[in-house]
Amino acid sequence: MRNNTVKVLTIQALIAAIYVVLTVAIAPFSYGAIQLRISESLSQLVVFSKKYWFPITLGVAIANIFSPLGIVDVFFGTLGTGLALAISVLVFKFVKNRIARHIVNIIIYLVVCMPIIAYEIAIFSGENSARVPFEFEAFTAIYGLLLLSQIVVMVIGIVITEALNKAIDLKKVFE
DSSP, X not given: OHHXXXXXXXXXXXXXXXXXXXXXXXXXXXXXXXXXXXXGGGGGGGGTOGGGHHHHHHHHHHHGGGSTTTHHHHHHHHXXXXXXXXXXXXXXXXXXXXXXXXXXXXXXXXXXXXXXXXXXXXXXXXXXXXXXXXXXXXXXXXXHHHHHHHXXXXXXXXXXXXXXXXXXXXXXXXX
């Protein structure tokens, strides 16, 4: 039992670290209203096991420490990702087809996480990350840009995780 706990924690730490490295390595593109956060493709791992929820959420929290918005991004980004992935995990109890799960995960992410991030950016992206008045037009523009980038990285995530699943059974990684 103890060996399995150590194995699970080690794998989760590695996944969180991969998320952080993928985010910080391309930092100018990982933060802001226009972002192409390749690390978000790892969010498709929850399709295979709910045990991927924690390391991805932790990875977001750590990666967002390096964001220009700092602690604000740690809070909002972690909240958005954690909530979206938790809802996906709950919905997956009723969706057995893996491709359908991938699509559901993308939809939930776009509907739950991206509005939270768009709100954060719309409110806290003023000079020196100061709070600015909410403007619906700014929010919708940011949300639209985030939707486009998130769809791209999540589709890439499907390709990557499905290929990885052929090499390694992603359901059994934590066993």
